[in-house]
Amino acid sequence: MNHGQWNKKERKKDENPVPCQIGGEDVRKFLDKEWIGRLSEIVGEKNVLTDEENLERYSRDETMGLQAFPDVVVKAGNVQEISKVVRLAAGWGIPVTPRGLGTGLSGGCLPTLGGIVLSMERMNRVLDVDHENLMVVTEPAVITAELHRTVEAEGLFYPPDPASLESCSIGGNVAEGSGGPRAVRYGTTKDYVCGLEAVLPNGEIISTGGKVVKDVTGYNLTQLLVGSEGTLAIFTRITLRLIPKPKLKVNLLAPFSELSAAAKTVSALLQEKIVPTAIEFMDQPAMRLAEKYLKKEIVFDTAAAHLLIELDGNRKEDFDHLLDTVGTVCERFGAWDLLVADQKEAQNRLWEGRRCIFEAANRIGGVYETMDVVVPRSRIADLVRSAQGIAEKSRLEPVCVGHAGDGNVHVLYFKPEDMEKDRWTEEIKKATLTLYRTTLEMGGKITAEHGIGLTRKPYLSLDLSETQIELLKGIKKAFDPKGILNPGKIF
Ligand SMILES: Cc1cc2nc3c(=O)[nH]c(=O)nc-3n(C[C@H](O)[C@H](O)[C@H](O)COP(=O)(O)OP(=O)(O)OC[C@H]3O[C@@H](n4cnc5c(N)ncnc54)[C@H](O)[C@@H]3O)c2cc1C
Numbered sequence: 503m504n505h506g507q508w509n510k511k512e513r514k515k516d517e518n519p520v521p522c523q524i525g526g527e528d529v530r531k532f533l534d535k536e537w538i539g540r541l542s543e544i545v546g547e548k549n550v551l552t553d554e555e556n557l558e559r560y561s562r563d564e565t566m567g568l569q570a571f572p573d574v575v576v577k578a579g580n581v582q583e584i585s586k587v588v589r590l591a592a593g594w595g596i597p598v599t600p601r602g603l604g605t606g607l608s609g610g611c612l613p614t615l616g617g618i619v620l621s622m623e624r625m626n627r628v629l630d631v632d633h634e635n636l637m638v639v640t641e642p643a644v645i646t647a648e649l650h651r652t653v654e655a656e657g658l659f660y661p662p663d664p665a666s667l668e669s670c671s672i673g674g675n676v677a678e679g680s681g682g683p684r685a686v687r688y689g690t691t692k693d694y695v696c697g698l699e700a701v702l703p704n705g706e707i708i709s710t711g712g713k714v715v716k717d718v719t720g721y722n723l724t725q726l727l728v729g730s731e732g733t734l735a736i737f738t739r740i741t742l743r744l745i746p747k748p749k750l751k752v753n754l755l756a757p758f759s760e761l762s763a764a765a766k767t768v769s770a771l772l773q774e775k776i777v778p779t780a781i782e783f784m785d786q787p788a789m790r791l792a793e794k795y796l797k798k799e800i801v802f803d804t805a806a807a808h809l810l811i812e813l814d815g816n817r818k819e820d821f822d823h824l825l826d827t828v829g830t831v832c833e834r835f836g837a838w839d840l841l842v843a844d845q846k847e848a849q850n851r852l853w854e855g856r857r858c859i860f861e862a863a864n865r866i867g868g869v870y871e872t873m874d875v876v877v878p879r880s881r882i883a884d885l886v887r888s889a890q891g892i893a894e895k896s897r898l899e900p901v902c903v904g905h906a907g908d909g910n911v912h913v914l915y916f917k918p919e920d921m922e923k924d925r926w927t928e929e930i931k932k933a934t935l936t937l938y939r940t941t942l943e944m945g946g947k948i949t950a951e952h953g954i955g956l957t958r959k960p961y962l963s964l965d966l967s968e969t970q971i972e973l974l975k976g977i978k979k980a981f982d983p984k985g986i987l988n989p990g991k992i993f
Pocket residue numbers: 563564599600601602603604605606607609610611622642663664665666669670671672673674675676677678679680681682683731732733735736737738857858859860861951952988
């Protein structure tokens with residue numbers, strides 16, 4: 503069979519081209535008509551996109567300043583099509599980059615070496631809500647909030663709730679091991695994945711786990727694939743554990759005059775053995791950004807920091823007691839008011855400001871970089887203080903928001919308008935490195951939920967030893983000896 507020539511055509515790239523390296527071999531090549539024809543035979547002509555407008559559309563995710571063009575976008579409709587596309591690509595030695603809905607914050611779905619972007623967007627059906635086993639089986643491109651709505655309509659609950667839940671996919675969540683505000687009480691995506699159907703980089707289809715709660719048959723491949731950032735396998739069907747939907751839910755908004763008081767409240771709540779569903783944190787610059795973006799006033803906008811607390815439960819007596827205790831602790835640490843929302847509309851209004859921060863930063867915030875650091879929960883006040891101190895030294899403008907209840911703070915460092923581009927490049931590098939070192943000294947990690955992807959790969963060795971990195975590379979090689987699946991990420 504003649505596989506033609508794989509020469510990557512020259513494209514105009516972003517100012518910040520992504521470094522592309524796959525096993526030292528440059529595989530930038532060009533997909534010819536014959537190959538496009540073969541792909542069209544598999545998925546149908548209308549699902550193979552090569553026009554500039556679409557290539558541009560699939561060249562970005564939500565990570566600021568990154569862009570990499572695919573040569574072709576393939577929208578597969580089922581597992582067999584994916585298997586055939588990957589088999590073909592493996593034969594040609596063409597990179598394949600899986601893509602969910604492109605909301606990633608570490609450049610994970612960008613095709614750094616060109617080739618095929620394999621979009622999962624057509625595979626968007628919830629297949630089975632299983633009441634007997636308390637499980638749901640879903641295709642990968644179901645929007646996370648849609649999954650929530652589907653199972654909640656049947657009295658069930660899927661807790662993981664990334665702030666992007668209305669626009670990200672469940673497959674992307676599994677690939678990133680995504681978290682969200684409710685991680686405090688319910689854990690992250692990894693705690694709910696029981697089974698996966700996946701296509702390996704040679705096109706073979708495997709099934710791991712299943713509708714079982716326990717499984718120790720060999721190494722835990724299901725959990726190895728969770729958080730693998732699209733580099734080991736492509737998920738085509740996902741089995742998730744569900745729990746009964748809590749009957750009661752309330753949100754509280756507590757304003758503080760001092761940032762450290764808000765942070766201390768988080769530790770105090772946990773010390774009282776109270777584990778809320780969520781404890782989110784926003785500093786004043788974050789509130790200002792949200793106000794500017796939403797074009798409306800945020801309640802208590804003169805506060806130095808807000809805590810947004812969610813509680814849930816089933817028995818009214820227990821719930822009322824919990825509510826009282828949380829109110830008392832907030833007051834003890836200086837909250838000067840407490841807004842309680844027990845109706846859906848009011849609750850949504852409280853969450854609106856917190857959920858929009860990344861969108862606001864991307865649309866109106868200017869130039870910035872995001873950190874996704876996590877520390878043991880008792881160190882949250884120290885982390886926020888350090889993040890601000892680092893910004894001050896480098897003359898950067900910090901915004902701190904995050905999942906305070908689980909120790910995960912998103913620090914956004916913005917470039918001041920009057921700072922020269924070269925100076926910004928130097929300062930942001932310095933600040934990033936210092937923040938990561940400080941985080942690690944506190945017993946933390948450089949990424950909690952956004953992944954290594956492209957943006958954090960230069961920093962991986964700050965945290966992991968050479969031996970650990972070699973082990974990870976060995977795993978990658980065992981799954982993908984030719985290095986065709988999402989190359990250029992993590993390492
Ligand atoms: C406003 C905003 C708020 C956010 N809030 C949170 C938050 O609270 N918590 C959090 O964890 N993240 C958050 N994120 C980040 C992002 O939404 C998550 O990482 C999400 O899981 C990505 O899903 P996606 O479908 O957009 O994936 P994409 O961005 O398309 O892809 C992400 C990665 O997953 C891989 N991938 C996608 N689908 C598959 C598949 N089927 N098989 C194998 N690999 C696949 C890709 O190759 C890529 O490496 C936020 C992002 C934004 C823009």
